[in-house]
Amino acid sequence: MGFSNLIYLWTAILPLIVLIYYFFRKKYKDQPVSSTIFWDEVMQETKASPYLKHLQRNALLYLQLLALLLFVLALMNPFLKTSEIAGEQSIWIVDTSATMLVEEGELTTFERHKEEMISLANELSGRPVTIITTGEEPKVIVRQETEPSAIHKAINNLEVTYEKEQLTKAIDMAQAFIGDTSTSIYLFTDAVERGELPIESENIQWIVHGASEDLKNVAITRFAATATEENALALVQLKNETEEEQVTELNLLDEKGNVLVTEQLTLKAEEELTKTFDTLPLTSVLTVKIEVDDHYEADNTMMTLLGSDMSQIVIDQQMHQLVQKGFQALNTDVKIAPSDQLEAMKDVVVVTNQTELLGKTDSPLVLIGRNDEVAEEVNSLVDVSNDALFAFSSLEDVYVNSIYPAFDQFETIATIGEKPFIQRSARGDIVILADIQSTDWPLHPSFPLFLWGLQNEMVEGAQNLGTFSPNESRAVPLAAGEWSIYSGEDEYVSSIEGGSEFQAPIKPGVYSIRSNEEEKRFIVQLSPEERTIQEGTSFELGTIQNGGKEEETKQSFIQWLLIPILFLLVIEWEVQRRRGFAN
Incomplete structure (x- = not known):
């Protein structure tokens, strides 16, 4: 708070003059009288409420002093300093991923950010604001909006979409709205590295609102299950992201919510624990839940689908013995068939290297190698994506001598150098662009685990969407x-x-x-990136034309002083009228 007209401070002498006048006004002397018998009742009432009587006698003084003090205050033009968003426009990038549901006391990170946005909306002072939400396809909620009611409505309608945040795409979209205009970009997320934010322009300032610090989380990072003829097998992977030992209760449930297994687990600080459960009852849906005292609940549950009966696996007899033995070790219901009979197979999973079968058979296809191309020599390490197929199998140490050319329309989920190694078709077929005999993969523990995950995915895809x-x-x-x-x-x-x-x-x-x-x-299912939380970060980066600081404005409240002054004058006039102006 401050005063813009301190020169009028001299008017503070006016209430002093009134006070001095009351000190030197005419006073009455006490005069004894012959009889006071009728005054007893009046005196008792006066003694019962002396403060009220004092206020009644001096009401005019107090009213005049208060009115004059407010008048002096109004002459000095008091104001309050308020901050406004810097720049000619403002862009808000709002993270709507699942990790925004981390609980910070009574509110989640997302709810706290919405409150911060509402507070910022009151400081726009007519500046246009653009709100962008994150996701695979970032969305513009409002564009260059200046109407406060529309901005508040857009903020209140924001919801968590559980998608992977994809901040880079949202930032690229925000760049299209900047041009040569000085812009303050507010990023409402949980955590982001400074290096991820572009600061090439001098007209951009980044203000990052992150999550709180000291958050703790225990997550289910992986869960897979497969069915045999008599029972089910499940693998669960837990991760303690805190620096303290955590105790959790793990429950496996069937599709009706009945608890199949309960186990108490203790995870050491930052420990990653894998548990295997066998001889589980067959069920179409298997759910794992953990009960733990942490700040993020969304990653405490994970589900998987199991087929009611196993689809048969048919392997091309031309395939290498290592492939046949690998699948037979996992599943006894594996058959070897001649190449010319594979196209007619139905309701089975076909393992072959015949490229011409792609699109010709209704059965799910696993293509290991190609019979229509020549392999090229490579010399690099395997790099896998976060695809669920590699949940329990790491391929970093696998040596591959040569690979085949890739399919242009297929999704690449593993590479060697910059060349595709494993691909997935639009309908779910898996293509391994190398012959097994040209690798040392069967010598690694990841080989049977990969075949197990592959079998589980292909069988699931035959009976469910996945x-x-x-x-x-x-x-x-x-x-x-x-x-x-x-x-x-x-x-x-x-x-x-x-x-x-x-x-x-x-x-x-x-x-x-x-x-x-x-x-x-x-x-x-939540993506793997949304099953882990990071330490919250809040910071400012970059500068704009006004020095990179929020602009300060002086908001006068003299109008709020004039109303009580007028009200006091009315009361003073009424007191004078009741006492009589002659007195």
Whole structure:
């Protein structure tokens, strides 16, 4: 608070003059009288409330002093210093990923950020604001908006979408709105490295609002299961992200929510623990939950689908013996078939190197090597993505002598150098662009684990749609016609046309998709990046034309002083009227 007209401080002498006048006004002397018998009742009332009587006698003095003091204060023009957002415009990038649900006391990080945005919206002072949310496809919620009510409505409607944050894409979109305009970009996220923010322009200032520090989390990072003829086998991987020992209760549940296994686990500081559970009862959906005292609940649950019966695996008899023996060690229901009979196979998983079978058979296909191309020599290490296929198998130490050319339309999930090594087709076929005999892969523990994960994914894909990330778009094998998506609680979610691109729901959980004649299940699961939290970071980076600081404005409140002054004058006039102006 301050005063812009201190020159009028001299008017403070006015209330002093009034006070001095009351000190030297005419006073009355006490005069004894012959009889006071009738005054006793009046005197008793006066003694009972002396302060009220004093206020009544001096009300005019107090009213005049208070009115004059407020008048002097108004002459000096008092003001409050308020800060405003710097720059000619403001861009807000809002992280809507699952990690924004970390609890910070009574509020989540996302709810706290919304409160901060509402506070900032009151400081825009007419500056335009653009709000962008993160995700695979960043969205512009409002663009160059100056109306406070529209901005507040947009903030209140923001929701967590559980998608991977993809900050780079949102930042690239924000760059398109900047141009040559000085801009303050507010980034509402949990954590971001300074090096991830572009600061080439002198007209941009970054203000990062991160999560709180000292957050603790224990997460389920991996979960996979497979069914045999009589029971199910499950692998669970837990990670303690804190620097203290954590005790957690792990529960495995069937599709009806019945607890199959309960186990108390103790995780050391920053420990990663893998547990195996065998001889589990067969169930179509298997869920793992942990009960632990941490700040992030979304990563304490994970689900997987199991087929009610195992699809048969058929291996091309031309394939190397290592491939045949590898699958037979995992599953006794493996058959070897001649190459010319594979195209007619139905309801099986086919393992071959015949490229011409791609797209010709309805069965899921595992292509190991190619019979239509010549392999090229390579000399580099294998680099895998975060694909679920590599959940329990690491390929960093695998040596590969030569690889085949890649398929242009397929998704690459593992590379050697910059060349594709393992790919996935749009319908879910897996392609390994090398012959097993040209690698030392079978000598590594990752080989049977990879085959186990491969078998689990291919069998699941034959009976169900599989596992998706929140809001993920993917081509899936659905017959033509209308399909409806329902949640695990049998609530309608949306509808799609068969043959079109499938988009998964936002919230994690088990879903089913139905047509008139068929029903398939699928799971929406948090991506691996959303199953870990980082230490919160808040900072400012870069400068703009006004020095990179928030602009300060002086907001006068003289109008709020004039109203009580007028009110006091009215009361003073009424007191004078009741006493009589002659007195």
